[in-house]
Amino acid sequence: MSKKSNESGQSTNNCDNILIHSVPSTHETLTQPETIEEFALHKSIFNGNYKKVSELLQHPPPNWNIEEEIGRKDKHGNTPLHLAVMLGRKQCIHALLAHNAPVKIKNNDGWSPLAEAISYGDRQTISAVLRKLKQQSRHHMEARRSNLVRALYEIKDFYMELKWDFASWVPLVSRMLPSDICRIHKSGASLRLDTTLVDFNDMRWERGDISFIFRGDKPPHESLTVLDNEYECYQNVRYEDADIEDEVDVLMSTDILAAQMSTKTINFSRAQSGWIFREDRKELVSGQYQCDLYAIQGLVLKQRKRREHLSNDDLQKNRALVDSITRGRRASLSNGSIDSNVSIDLPRRCSLQPPPVPNLTWEQYISADKGNCPQLGRTPVHKQSNKTLRATVAMSKDFPLSVEMLLNVLEVIAPFKHINKLREFITIKLPSGFPVKVEIPVLHTVTAKITFQKFEFRDNIPETYFEVPSHYVEDSRRFPEL
Template structure:
């Protein structure tokens, strides 16, 4: 049997809270390396409450946006542990790393935009569900995209998602690839006839507000499982079956059934008090009855929780456990899982003048706007030949455990 310690010296040093050894090893070891459970050294430092190790790892570029085998990031584990300072520093570093990643990708994106032809297109989506509550949360919109050179104008009526409601308006995002990063993105409010530059950094108060919300809400991990996805040709006719082909707008399109798309979500709440649970339940109930908006009490910041009381775990016990099933290192997990299976009909046209790769390059620029995230995930799947000019009948069967 292979020695489980090989290549895990940094993990083991963090696990034992040996700050001097961590400091010596950190310069030569990959701080993003995962162990057999998918945990990075930062995961372990956070789960075990080793704050000095957390600071050391972050100072040496440990990634915050990384998940272990159970789908949890270091930030999620920090929320569970409940130390406010650790949550705050991880949140700040996550935002900084996201900005740095975008700026690294920026030259390639601007180059790709400049090289592709200019175009105008409309993306229309209208998601529906038979569940009344869910129907009110699913967006419908016609998004208009104008592309010229390295610049993009995007018009949308979906402004934001707050208090479990989509906010409507008439908003345009102007991205200028040739401008310096701090001036490249401008938002127009076409109704109020005003504009503003998009800030790249939140204020101190905004960060602390976000920490309050994280500490008083469920920890949610959701991922779209595309491993089992299959596409089969849609058929028409009762007796003489034939592959379904129709015009979508002015483009010939082949229709496919999409099967096996599953949204898996997990919610953790071991960090929440009974009072938190009652407040959150009241907000959801008020929303389903069409009640008014709610906000968190910002008059006082949430204090840190008492550290979790756990049985000591040896490194050998941890590293020899089955992958993804380590002994508990932090607060006792309270987790609810759900799985939803989606089915859809997709119309693909090889006549459409834009490729999926081109659309991804455009969406990469506007990816910070959260209502494009799921659309982008879908487009990245292994689609049949052509461009997805229409997606219909997105329904699901819910399963809960």
């Protein structure tokens, strides 16, 4: 019979805590399972009690759901992993990650454990958390895979064009912004997206000739592939952790970014025209879809940057580091020397000195007012901007694709950041119909207008269209963020 110890160290018998000194009668009440202190895992991590953390994880109390407790948020929104990272509890971090603690989760201030790990500055911790994030992303995709494949099979084969026009209220910036037409082919459980906009991030973009292929009939590690048609190479998107050191260097050398669209106060109102006799506006989009226009109000774009982990020297060099990595890869491609083993000769970032240990007790931390979380890690150095934006959407009841079908398609190609922005926007509760044209903010000063300018059902799309050309060479480091 197994033994276990309670919080005071006393040995108890693991038999559902039934009294063993006498046999209870039918009128006697059985002893209830021992109750454990709320946020016991959080508290043990806060106090650096790794022995207790290990005990709770390996032998959870009978009334515990271990998965729920590992992902549970305290009043400040911090999970056990948040606290472990912010306080530098390395043993606790590795124990939590070994039990699949969620990484893509944010606290009340909007920061993930990875963001807090970058702030703390321990390279080993950043690498471990980043690896787990990639692993969990892969598992999420694999868990959704069967549903996505089934959903794709249920949609008739089609060809669709998404036109992207980027604009800014800053006149000179608006002239410089790119435009793009994404072409999407769907056949059976296969998707192909062709685009010339490789990346768009923080007012920087990269042009190219890129194809993204999803094959639902392929094994998971071969189902997602990105082609660089200009350099005739490809990369399978595996969310693997084989070589993430360059990515860790970039994270440690650049701002920690958090941007999100807040929809708490969002509301839709019919766009109207006319001075005296007002009437609801309608618009013919793409020459064939009659749409009702809606103004979207209360949409707030929140953007924050943290840089307490960066020195003044870092702020001068960080952009050069990212550019060097990108230029180095593209130079090797243009020279025809595609080699996944070739590394860019850049110095590795070293771990920072740990921040001061907070002079704070668990009781002081957990009793602090919500919204006023005590400082645990490095003193934050951040900028924050909130901008209320007016967006518009044109909804059509005649478009042959449903919003649910569109979300399934966009989820497959979500690794492209600008596509993911569209997916996030579509998930809000839109008016009835299909969003044939939307204008949404993608950066603080930049708005994207996306138009479904062409859609047609097509039969007999060639199977070869979803295959990698035989003369293309694999380069597993071409797209480091995928």
